[in-house]
Amino acid sequence: MIVMEQQAVIRFYDLLGKIATKTFESMKKAFGDNCLSRSRVFEWFNRFKEKQVSFEDNESMASHFKFIRRKHEKNS
Numbered sequence: 001m002i003v004m005e006q007q008a009v010i011r012f013y014d015l016l017g018k019i020a021t022k023t024f025e026s027m028k029k030a031f032g033d034n035c036l037s038r039s040r041v042f043e044w045f046n047r048f049k050e051k052q053v054s055f056e057d058n059e060s061m062a063s064h065f066k067f068i069r070r071k072h073e074k075n076s
Contacts, residue, residue, distance in 0.1 A: 002031070002034055006031065006041075009027055010027075010041060010044045010045050014045060020042045020045040023041060023045055024042070
């Protein structure tokens with residue numbers, strides 16, 4: 001679960017227009033020893049930046065977001 005949370009943080013910082021270095025520094029403060037490695041943060045940051053990946057590319061995340069989408073569609 002912590003990886004998924006960190007991927008969401010990376011995506012959030014990307015949407016804010018932050019750079020990967022600042023993203024990693026902030027994540028290191030927030031997650032401490034549980035933080036993804038610098039290279040992994042940069043990898044994910046670049047994937048999101050280049051739109052090579054979305055949350056649906058991760059199976060566990062995909063099922064979570066599909067559930068949310070279905071729930072939203074029922075309520076619409």
